[in-house]
Amino acid sequence: MSExxxxxxxxxxxxxxxxxxxxxxxxxxxxxxxxxAFPGSVxxxxxxxxxxxxxxxxxxPWGGGVHMGLGAIPKRAEVxxxxxxxxxxxxxxxxxxxxxxxxGMVLSDYQAHLGRHGQFLSLDPPGVGRATVGGILAxxxxxxxxxxxxxxxxxxxxLRVVNADGTVTKGGAKVVKNVTGxxxxxxxxxSLGTLGVIVEATFRLYPIPACERTWVAAFSTAVxxxxxxxxILDSPLVPSALELLSETAVREVxxxxxxxxxxxxxxxxxxxxxxxxxxxxxxxxxxxxAGEADEHEVLEGQVQDxxxxxxxxxDPGDESAVALKASVLLDKAGEAMEYGERLAAQHRLxxxxxxxxxxxILRFYFRADEGxxxxxxxxxVVDSLRAFALQAKGSLVxxxxxxxVKERVDVWGPPGRGFAIMRGLKEQFDPGNILNPxxxxxxx
Amino acid sequence: MDRARxxxxxxxxxxxxxxxxxxxxxxxxETDGLTIFKATPDVVVLPKSAAEVAEVVRLCVRERxxxxxxxxxxxxxxxxxxxxxxxVIGLNRMNRVLEVDYGNQRAVIEPGLINIWLTNQVxxxxxxxxxxxxxxxxxxxxxxxxxxxxxxxxxKYGVTTNHVLGLEVVxxxxxxxxxxxxxxxxxxxxxxxxxxxxxxxxxxxxxVVVRLLKRPEAVKTMMLVFETIADASATVSGIIGRxxxxxxxxxxxxxxxxxxxxGTHAGYPTDAGSVLLVELDGPRAEVEALADPVIAxxxxxxxxxxxxxxxxxxxxxxxxxxxxxxxxxxxxxxxxYVQDGVIPRTQLLKILGEIEALSRKYGLRxxxxxxxxxxxxxxxILYDDRVEGEIEKAEAMGAETMExxxxxxxxxxxxxxxxxxxxxxxxxxxxxxxxxxxxxxxxVWNPDGLLNPGKIFPTSKSCVEVGAAGKPREIxxxxxxxxxxxxxxxx
Numbered sequence: 001m002s003e004x005x006x007x008x009x010x011x012x013x014x015x016x017x018x019x020x021x022x023x024x025x026x027x028x029x030x031x032x033x034x035x036x037a038f039p040g041s042v043x044x045x046x047x048x049x050x051x052x053x054x055x056x057x058x059x060x061p062w063g064g065g066v067h068m069g070l071g072a073i074p075k076r077a078e079v080x081x082x083x084x085x086x087x088x089x090x091x092x093x094x095x096x097x098x099x100x101x102x103x104g105m106v107l108s109d110y111q112a113h114l115g116r117h118g119q120f121l122s123l124d125p126p127g128v129g130r131a132t133v134g135g136i137l138a139x140x141x142x143x144x145x146x147x148x149x150x151x152x153x154x155x156x157x158x159l160r161v162v163n164a165d166g167t168v169t170k171g172g173a174k175v176v177k178n179v180t181g182x183x184x185x186x187x188x189x190x191s192l193g194t195l196g197v198i199v200e201a202t203f204r205l206y207p208i209p210a211c212e213r214t215w216v217a218a219f220s221t222a223v224x225x226x227x228x229x230x231x232i233l234d235s236p237l238v239p240s241a242l243e244l245l246s247e248t249a250v251r252e253v254x255x256x257x258x259x260x261x262x263x264x265x266x267x268x269x270x271x272x273x274x275x276x277x278x279x280x281x282x283x284x285x286x287x288x289x290a291g292e293a294d295e296h297e298v299l300e301g302q303v304q305d306x307x308x309x310x311x312x313x314x315d316p317g318d319e320s321a322v323a324l325k326a327s328v329l330l331d332k333a334g335e336a337m338e339y340g341e342r343l344a345a346q347h348r349l350x351x352x353x354x355x356x357x358x359x360x361i362l363r364f365y366f367r368a369d370e371g372x373x374x375x376x377x378x379x380x381v382v383d384s385l386r387a388f389a390l391q392a393k394g395s396l397v398x399x400x401x402x403x404x405v406k407e408r409v410d411v412w413g414p415p416g417r418g419f420a421i422m423r424g425l426k427e428q429f430d431p432g433n434i435l436n437p438x439x440x441x442x443x444x
Numbered sequence: 445m446d447r448a449r450x451x452x453x454x455x456x457x458x459x460x461x462x463x464x465x466x467x468x469x470x471x472x473x474e475t476d477g478l479t480i481f482k483a484t485p486d487v488v489v490l491p492k493s494a495a496e497v498a499e500v501v502r503l504c505v506r507e508r509x510x511x512x513x514x515x516x517x518x519x520x521x522x523x524x525x526x527x528x529x530x531x532v533i534g535l536n537r538m539n540r541v542l543e544v545d546y547g548n549q550r551a552v553i554e555p556g557l558i559n560i561w562l563t564n565q566v567x568x569x570x571x572x573x574x575x576x577x578x579x580x581x582x583x584x585x586x587x588x589x590x591x592x593x594x595x596x597x598x599x600k601y602g603v604t605t606n607h608v609l610g611l612e613v614v615x616x617x618x619x620x621x622x623x624x625x626x627x628x629x630x631x632x633x634x635x636x637x638x639x640x641x642x643x644x645x646x647x648x649x650x651x652v653v654v655r656l657l658k659r660p661e662a663v664k665t666m667m668l669v670f671e672t673i674a675d676a677s678a679t680v681s682g683i684i685g686r687x688x689x690x691x692x693x694x695x696x697x698x699x700x701x702x703x704x705x706x707g708t709h710a711g712y713p714t715d716a717g718s719v720l721l722v723e724l725d726g727p728r729a730e731v732e733a734l735a736d737p738v739i740a741x742x743x744x745x746x747x748x749x750x751x752x753x754x755x756x757x758x759x760x761x762x763x764x765x766x767x768x769x770x771x772x773x774x775x776x777x778x779x780x781y782v783q784d785g786v787i788p789r790t791q792l793l794k795i796l797g798e799i800e801a802l803s804r805k806y807g808l809r810x811x812x813x814x815x816x817x818x819x820x821x822x823x824x825i826l827y828d829d830r831v832e833g834e835i836e837k838a839e840a841m842g843a844e845t846m847e848x849x850x851x852x853x854x855x856x857x858x859x860x861x862x863x864x865x866x867x868x869x870x871x872x873x874x875x876x877x878x879x880x881x882x883x884x885x886x887x888v889w890n891p892d893g894l895l896n897p898g899k900i901f902p903t904s905k906s907c908v909e910v911g912a913a914g915k916p917r918e919i920x921x922x923x924x925x926x927x928x929x930x931x932x933x934x935x
Binding site: 093094095096097098118140142150151153154163167168169170171173174175176177178179180181182183184185186187189190191195206207208209210230233234235236237238274275277278280281282325327328329330331359360361392393394395397412413414415416417418419421422424425428429440441 | 546547548549570591592594598602603605606615621622623625626627628629630631632633634635637638640641642658659660661681684685687688689726727728729730733734786787788789790815818819820853854855856857858859860861862866870873874875877878879880881882884885886887888889900
């Protein structure tokens with residue numbers, strides 16, 4: 001046992017530490033850590049960071065492991081710091097619609113707690129039953145409802161972070177409006193644990209809507225569906241989510257929720273939440289706009305929940321698959337979907353696409369036939385789609401890919417002309433380069 | 445470089461017409477909207493392009509001259525003061541809307557553009573720019589970016605940072621960079637998010653990419669009248685407790701109502717203890733369905749009367765009263781000092797009681813006009829600047845108010861910024877380690893500290909010693925010229 005492991009054991013206790021072979025399950029892109037430690041308090045997180053910092057050991061913060069596919073292959077990964085034991089709601093004041101929670105709390109548990117007072121954290125990223133609050137923030141994970149509620153950057157009003165040197169700092173406050181000092185919260189959202197380990201977060205909450213229904217409509221061609229999307233976006237309708245699913249994606253979602261009817265073409269799903277009369281009125285308006293729909297129906301209750309869970313958690317469940325997130329101009333989203341499908345056909349790959357038609361975010365899931373090595377075409381597809389996204393004033397990020405593909409591509413893409421500032425921030429906050437080294441943009 | 449050569453060098457960059465160095469003309473630039481503090485710059489330059497801004501900045505860096513960006517000068521925390529003299533870079537000439545793209549819900553604008561002009565330009569097509577600081581007819585979007593400005597409607601729609609996607613920035617080195625962009629979630633650290641609200645200490649904005657929103661289908665504005673602040677406060681909690689998030693909930697107390705009525709005759713009941721201005725917006729069916737529950741909550745809390753605006757004219761009149769509140773203070777007091785503390789909504793009644801107690805302690809009247817929905821208070825401490833010692837009393841009372849806000853878990857500023865005014869109160873809210881983390885971020889953007897020095901961070905120096913250039917603080921708190929001209933109100 002190395003000195004570092006001994007020190008960490010003395011901090012968190014033997015029961016909360018995995019070393020050697022046992023740490024193997026916390027490998028990141030095949031890089032196996034020496035030890036996984038599970039601190040039980042902020043002080044312990046701090047002590048772990050101090051010890052790792054002294055030893056120059058690379059630290060990988062770990063929440064629920066849902067987003068570990070995100071990021072480049074780590075340069076080093078010696079110490080996994082699991083936040084799972086920091087899983088308490090510290091404060092929820094329903095009258096203020098704010099709440100403070102520890103980073104290791106699983107989102108669905110948190111929602112259950114908040115739901116008792118008719119409120120929720122308006123984030124619906126993938127894997128809500130495993131994803132932790134800290135992991136969601138670090139990965140800037142989001143889901144369909146970002147159209148209405150925004151993303152973590154819009155909801156996070158305060159946080160506590162353990163810095164690389166073990167110091168504990170906070171940003172923000174428990175109020176929804178605050179400009180005292182710099183907005184430090186923004187620094188950590190989406191920083192993939194490369195600037196500090198998030199240990200607590202304070203959020204602005206929303207009331208659970210009185211009623212929510214989803215109108216789903218199938219269109220024979222993507223062009224028709226896009227016309228409807230454009231009409232909805234240019235109307236005073238306020239959908240919570242607006243998603244376009246490719247034919248293959250529809251098939252997969254249908255299979256998951258137990259719907260057997262064959263759907264041909266693309267499906268548009270429009271979720272509306274409000275008081276019941278306003279939900280119905282908006283759905284009627286959407287239906288009128290969509291005169292050209294081939295089939296349509298209104299989902300509610302459990303079927304609706306199952307549908308959105310399947311969309312959110314859409315994951316081919318195949319380690320050889322490549323999942324991509326593109327962000328493009330709204331009026332290029334349709335084209336992006338078509339371009340992806342052309343690329344898939346050219347490279348003989350399977351593809352499902354889910355497009356957030358109201359935000360310009362698209363998720364592409366490429367996979368090869370079983371047993372066929374398609375590393376080269378998968379890598380080419382990443383490069384081609386990125387070129388498209390950049391043309392559409394956007395970006396493309398690899399959410400998940402086999403190591404062989406990650407070795408061939410830039411998983412983040414160009415960070416823009418502000419990169420020198422980003423590098424400066426990393427040097428200031430992690431001068432020893434111990435926090436997730438190599439996993440962030442340009443190897444930060 | 446001596447002043448004369450500096451002026452000449454600046455003239456070479458922007459043209460002599462756009463360099464201000466005459467002492468009388470410089471007076472305009474010696475304060476911002478918070479007129480109790482003054483510091484005179486050596487020279488003001490008015491560049492027309494990012495390239496000119498960059499050249500001015502490079503010149504300042506080369507000559508080690510401090511430089512301070514400035515928009516419309518409506519800021520309320522002394523953020524645009526040239527504390528160490530040097531160069532003020534006025535962005536007023538860069539005031540164009542460069543691009544409007546409805547299909548992508550975006551506009552690209554220059555920093556000197558007056559906030560309301562953007563909405564004016566796109567409203568005929570059914571769109572608007574959501575952040576609406578009360579000074580929106582006078583303040584610039586670049587200034588809004590610097591301060592992360594809010595406004596009454598940010599309760600529902602969020603503040604500036606929620607509506608800015610990308611920026612073109614001249615860094616403190618003079619380099620021009622784009623950060624963020626047109627589309628969400630760009631890879632890398634959220635530089636745009638960190639920049640917004642950095643109060644002109646990270647760089648000078650030369651372009652802003654903003655989100656445009658579609659106008660809501662329906663708007664309903666109501667004035668709820670109460671005998672007491674307590675009833676009005678309970679109504680605010682009750683509305684939110686029912687899961688209703690109005691577009692805005694504004695509160696005014698009796699003193700404010702009296703001032704407003706004297707000033708504007710907007711029809712506010714001068715004998716009321718408090719009024720709430722509640723605005724619902726959204727799909728018509730939703731607005732119609734939520735109006736009754738809002739009124740019902742009012743009734744549960746002994747609401748005396750409700751007035752629902754029947755049309756846009758009535759609606760505008762109700763808002764006129766609210767928006768004129770600060771300027772109207774002139775009707776009842778020679779001078780006032782506005783605070784910007786934020787508290788958790790549930791602490792509203794408690795803090796208002798404490799402010800009342802402070803008012804008695806200091807013997808100064810306080811008028812309360814504020815964004816009740818999000819707990820952003822604006823106590824207006826009324827004083828007479830002709831009476832010896834009253835200004836100091838007002839300031840001391842302001843400081844205690846901030847302390848009380850922090851004590852209940854709040855913040856010292858919700859939308860006006862720290863600037864120069866509140867820098868020494870930062871340690872009330874943040875530990876030395878927290879402040880050091882902020883200082884690290886500043887060091888990356890502004891390593892030499894030449895860009896807008898003396899702001900945000902606490903000093904060991906006393907407040908009175910303003911400016912290394914030996915410019916004493918002159919306390920002379922009067923309504924800002926743009927207020928007097930009716931272009932802006934303090935909110």
